[in-house]
Amino acid sequence: MTARDALATLVVAALLVPPPAAFATEPETTALKPQSPWFVDWNPTTCTLGRSFGSEQEPVALRFERAEPRDGFQMVFVGQWLQRVKAGTPLELRFGTYPAEDVRYSSGLGKATDDVPVVFVSSPGIVEPALEEEEDEAWRVNPGPRVTPEMEAAADSVTLATPDHALLLETGPLDKAFAALRKCTDDLVSQWGLDPAVQAKLQRRPIPKVSPSRWIGPQDYPLKALRKGEQAILIFRLLIDAEGEPTGCEILRAYAGFDEFSKSTCAHIRTRARFEPALDANGQAVPSYYVNTVRFAIP
Structure with a gap:
């Protein structure tokens, strides 16, 4: 084995989330109300749904990024509160009252240009546990949506938690915001020279x-x-x-x-x-x- 082999590991996969692992005690929770309305940012490669929470002095930004019409997304949290999240720290993600996801192995840390902490999380979306286990294989064969608007409406908050601290963002029902995000990803498919209606009804994806x-x-x-x-x-x-x-x-x-x-x-x-x-x-x-x-x- 070469030194490069010993040092480097690389995974090419849709990032899968391990089964939830409940913390032994309830973490101290910081709840933040919205500071801005939702916005959708379209560009030729991805769609971003975003909103700011908290105060002007200590804001926390939340972004949902999708690169295709699918239930999952990349989530980006930006704000000084995130300095509580350290490399290797157990980390859970929860939508409303849905079961928490262990996202320690599908997340990453970074810094914004102004040195503000950033946490990236790859999530299968608002997926019930029974669906989540089959999400990757089922998507390859049947690309239809499995997260319904009713499920999105029931998710009225986003919580990111370590064993000691939890950040609760009071998003309100997410159905209308995610509907705008879906419209954006359909437009992406059109920009690639493909018919979104045909792609939505595929018997099988590549x-x-x-x-x-x-x-x-x-x-x-x-x-x-x-x-x-x-x-x-x-x-x-x-x-x-x-x-x-x-x-x-x-x-x-x-x-x-x-x-x-x-x-x-x-x-x-x-x-x-x-x-x-x-x-x-x-x-x-x-x-x-x-x-x-x-x-x-x-x-």
Whole structure:
């Protein structure tokens, strides 16, 4: 095993959340009311739903980011309160009264440009436990939505908690805000040259012929970044033709300090990724897309 192999681990997968693990005692809770209305920010690669909470002096920003029409999302928390979250700290995420998710292994820490703490969390969305266990495999075969507007309306807060401290954001019912986010992701699909109505009714999404974990390996970790201890989370999108061949790759969002992560990732994936093509409602092979996440992590 090389030194690079020993130092670097990399996962290519939709980030899965382990089973919930309840804290032994109730953490001290800070509850914050909204400071601003919801907004949706559209750009050619991702859609962002955001809102600010707390006071002007100590605000906390919450962002939901989606790169495709799907129940899950990347969540971004920004604010000084987040300095309580340390690397390796047990971390739970809860929507309203739904069961808490253990997100310690699907989260990351960072800093905003003004040195304000940031916590990134990859979540399957407001998913009931029975659905969450099958979320990844079921999505590959049947891409239909499983989170209903009624479930979103029942989720009226977002809580991020460590064993000692909890941040409760009083979002109010999330159904209308998420409806605006879905409209945005449908527009994204149109921008990629695909029909959102066809994609929403697929019998089957593109299925990788080999595990995505084989597309990128420890040997692909950018050496300069590895030496500096830099880590990264990259969300990428492949366009897949009716033969199952990738015809395009784009980095949709990069949580990274080095451009080398983005420059090399698409080149490796386009060379190595092959698919069983998507099937439309009539069972015919059609062009589609595939979105996933690469996480460059040093243990």
